[in-house]
Each structure stands twice: as structure tokens, then as C-alpha cells.
Amino acid sequence: MTASTNIDKNPFRMRGWQWLATFLAAFVFLWLAGFGMFTHFVRSLSAYNPEQPTDAIIVLTGGAQRVNQGLDLLAQGQAKKLFISGVNGHVTLNEILDLWQRPIIKQDIDDCCIILDHKAKNTIQNARETKLWAEQQGIKTIRLVTSDYHMPRARLEFHATMPDVEILPWPVKSSSNQTEQVKFWQVCFGEYNKSIITLIKLYLLPVWAQKHMDLML
Secondary structure (H helix, E strand, O other): OHHHHHHHHOOOOOOHHHHHHHHHHHHHHHHHHHHHHHHHHHHHOOOOOOOOOOOEEEEEOOOHHHHHHHHHHHHOOOOOOEEEEOOOOOOOHHHHHHHHOOOOOHHHHHOOOEEEEOOOOOHHHHHHHHHHHHHHHOOOEEEEEEEOOOHHHHHHHHHHHOOOOEEEEEEEOOOOOHHHHHHHHHHHHHHHHHHHHHHHHHHHOOHHHHHHHHOOO
């Protein structure tokens, strides 16, 4: 009777360490499968409604291509204001425009259509500093410009911080050269894990715990 009961409780006749090994193997498989889906999603990202103008263009620093595309969008008339978040404190607007090396309407610069944010140090702070500026300017729609691998986490943070603002993504595609491809996989790996943490933070944790999680990201 006892033997039969034990078999019923453990029909696979596995020991504790075997259950643990099975669980870990399943976890690793799902995690790797999720990474594959994440990279495929990132690669397939494209600009949402690329012809639709917005109140402002928001660029998150982290690469010259991001800033250049933000300036391109401004020059094309996609918005009347450009907010570049996370700029190094020693970098000036003239230095940014010199690197861009394209014509832009000078009077627009004099009218403060390009704003540099020197405070933000990470994605969470990018969203918070953008929110403060957008509220002052009455911004209701933004075009969010950042790298393709960074876009999923950036959108999560921006939607959570600015729920009443329409956010149109403009992912900047990574270079196709071999060196940049290796870097893409490395950075994408980190962004995948950070995105998982961000999802857990925003949708599973209470507010007080979210503040502690912000320090990790």
C-alpha cells in the first residue's frame, strides 16, 4: 500500500535533484527561445506611421546615428521641436550640428526648436526628463528615436511614464558590417534581460519595489 502510494505521488520516479535539473533545463530552453524571439522582433521593427508628423521628436543618445536621424526628421518637417535626452554635459548644440553636417534652418535653432537634456543617465531618467519637458510644452504626440535593440525597453518605460502621450517609434537599424553585428548581439543580449526585468518591475511589483528596481536598470 505504501509503495503504491509513493509511485502515485511520483509517477516519473524522479529524485529531487532530477526534478531540479529538469526545471533548470526547461527554464534555460524557454529563456533562450525568448531571446531568439526578441532578436527576431528587434530585427523586424520599423517606423510606425513614418509620414505622420508629431508634436516633438525625442532622441535617446547612445550613438551618432540616433541623433543624426532625429535631426533628419526635424529638417524634413516631421515635428517642430527636437528633444535630445542624455547628452554629455560638455557637448554643445553647435558641436552636434557640426557632426551632422547637413543644412538646417538657423532661425529655428534661435527659436529653441532643439533642446538638449544633460540630466538623464539611463532609460528611466530619459523618460522622466522627457515627461517634465513635454508637460511644460503641452506635447501630446512624440516620435521616439533610439536603436532597434533598445526600442522595446524604451517604449515600456516611456509608456509607463507618459501614459497620456502617443508614442510613435522610429528604430535606428544597426550597421550590417561584421564588427557592428557582433556588438549588436552582445548589446541585444543585455537588452533582452533588462526588458524582462522591466516587464516584471512594471507589471508584477508594487510601486515601492519598482523604485528599488530602477536602481538596477
